[in-house]
Amino acid sequence: MAALGTAAADLNASIKSWRLWSLLGWIEIRQRYARSKLGPFWLTISMGVVIGTIAFVFGALFHQDMATYLPMLSIGMVTWTLMSTIITEGCNAYINSAQYIRQVNTPRLIYLFQAMWRNFIIFLHNFVIVLIVLGIYGVRSWETVPLFVPGLIVLLLNAVWMAMVVGLFSARFRDLPQIVAAFMQTMYFVTPIMFAASALKKHEWIITFNPFAYLIDLVREPLLGEWPALLTWEVALGMTVVGWIFALALTGRYHKRIPYWL
Template identity: 60%
Template sequence: MLFLALADLKQSVASWRLWTLLGWLEIRQRYARSRVGPFWLTISMGVMITSLGVVYGTLFGQNMHDYLPFLASSLVVWSLFSQTILEGSVAYINSGPYIRQVSTPKLIYMLQVVWRNLIVMLHNFLIIIVLLLIFGVKDWETLPIFIPALLLYVLNALWIAMVVGLLSARFRDLPQIVGALMQVAFYVTPVIFRPNALNRFTFIVEWNPLAYLIEIVRAPLIGQMPSPLAWLVAIGMAVIGWTIALLLTGRYLKRIPYWV
């Protein structure tokens, strides 16, 4: 089972021209005949960051000089994570016609989802760059850590998308459940509030693996070094999660065309 999944993953990665092209074309089709194009995503994210920054920054009594870069970094990387999982849950279902008619590696549809959302993140990342230029970079030494942290972050998002995508192909009610769970995860993960803001309920953050996962990508951008515990949790999630995802994929890979 594991070897079957690894073979499919290898073939999918080797077909990078296909899934990168499909991901890019989907974004272009979504904003066809629009002068601004995909940058509408950046505008929408910028409006959200400004609105939430003013409202929650005022409610929490935050210094906007520090809070806006924190909020922007959190929302941009969280959007990458959540959208990868949400779109991954319906990736096989939406690609049903291709899966039934063309013999292709199945995981290319998951890689297509990741690639598409990475493109969206790059558009939204302009907001973080602007805020860092306005408020200044806190520590240049931490910025290079963002690259390996982002890779580990994406690997965790990908294995979750693989699992929920496979299960959603079999159980069609699951995408709605995944959407509801991601909404709950957003509110209990330190995205719009700082991890130390929950005085009496710190266990919500301490026992939330997503809090550590988002820390490794957010911290370098705001001039902080991710804690060793955050790295340990993120790496542990990737190792355990990929093992489970590959085992499930290998076991049910041949059933996907019948499910979709």
């Protein structure tokens, strides 16, 4: 309980410091794309090229209907990039901010929120691709579209608690960022992003036990005109509650050790 109290106090202070971590996120993006005319839109162009290439190759290879396949692929790719990048960059959130943590008494979680905010801004740039694709092929049902917002919030909450866990362990074990990056790359290929879950047929159990698949569906299905299944919401919300309790307990337990690990 003491650990949870410590972490909850840090979380509260971090949320109140939203101006700080949002500013740090903006500054980092501006520095990364200094003197660039397109800025973060270079990532959007790269993402668009990747999506177009995959759609052309896999669409032709598996005889996919582009009106169905391209929206599924584009939403899945953009959403996966948001989630996976928050988690992988969360590994280095404390490490890259070591000088601040050692010298200034600031809440710990602001550095994870900074990574989340930075990647959310990039997500908004990449989401232009989704809008273009949906503009070309149309929205199947406007009734389901509003569910995209709570689905995205749940996905962000899960990505942040995962980043909290890997960020803490990465500060202690410096080999972990490479392991997490390799793991996320593996999960990319077994998550229904480039393919529909139904394509696995008798091997669909792989998706059933893949927690990332539920988070992707929570965001993607409303935009595709489908209602997310009740099981999808139950799994995603269950992960959110259990994950945040675990992450806060872990953060509170090792809160004072982070500066020494860095």
